[in-house]
Amino acid sequence: MRNSLSEALGTALISMTVVGSAFMxxxxxxxxxxQLLINAIATAMALLVVIYLFAPxxxxxxxxxxxxxxxxxxxxxxxxxxxxxxxxxxGGICGTVLANLMFTSKSLxxxxxxxxxxxxxxxxxxxxxxxxxxxxxCIEQGRSSAIPYLVPAWIGSAYFSTVSTSFANPAITLARxxxxxxxxxxxxxxxxxxxxxxxxxxxxxxxxxxFAKK
Numbered sequence: 001m002r003n004s005l006s007e008a009l010g011t012a013l014i015s016m017t018v019v020g021s022a023f024m025x026x027x028x029x030x031x032x033x034x035q036l037l038i039n040a041i042a043t044a045m046a047l048l049v050v051i052y053l054f055a056p057x058x059x060x061x062x063x064x065x066x067x068x069x070x071x072x073x074x075x076x077x078x079x080x081x082x083x084x085x086x087x088x089x090x091g092g093i094c095g096t097v098l099a100n101l102m103f104t105s106k107s108l109x110x111x112x113x114x115x116x117x118x119x120x121x122x123x124x125x126x127x128x129x130x131x132x133x134x135x136x137x138c139i140e141q142g143r144s145s146a147i148p149y150l151v152p153a154w155i156g157s158a159y160f161s162t163v164s165t166s167f168a169n170p171a172i173t174l175a176r177x178x179x180x181x182x183x184x185x186x187x188x189x190x191x192x193x194x195x196x197x198x199x200x201x202x203x204x205x206x207x208x209x210x211f212a213k214k
Contacts, residue, residue: 111184
């Protein structure tokens with residue numbers, strides 16, 4: 001129970017930060033580059049906090065791709081995996097609801113931002129592949145203690161180095177479908193994004209097998 005609650009709360013805090021910081025940034029400035037910087041810094045800092053805080057409890061997945069890859073590699077049991085996945089998606093949506101309620105009068109708003117384009121898909125493939133590669137290589141090399149710092153560093157940088165601004169997480173992707181600010185994604189774009197993110201996880205798994213060879 002505590003593991004699932006950890007995954008739900010951590011994912012909710014990430015989602016709330018992504019969506020909420022975008023609302024706050026829009027309130028503070030009309031400069032889009034500055035808005036993106038605020039969003040990136042807030043997200044990276046939230047990731048650092050929740051990963052560091054909850055890693056000893058649930059492993060701090062907060063991402064269905066991480067959970068699925070860990071299930072494939074038998075780092076987590078299937079029954080636990082199903083609980084984690086449910087907690088992540090529920091937590092992500094709850095985080096968006098909290099952000100919406102803080103900054104608007106509606107709890108859920110369907111985003112109208114269409115992100116169905118090949119360049120966005122490529123951005124998500126790169127962002128998710130490198131994210132999972134960081135996590136898996138750190139574990140393989142016995143440097144798991146670096147994950148709370150390297151994951152936020154990559155996501156923060158990927159905000160600016162990938163055209164999709166690095167969703168890299170199916171639970172957060174779905175959650176962002178229910179907010180009206182610039183972090184949103186239309187529900188018609190969500191399935192393709194999630195499919196590409198899962199592909200990125202598999203690509204990372206293949207790369208780790210290559211790099212891990214002695």
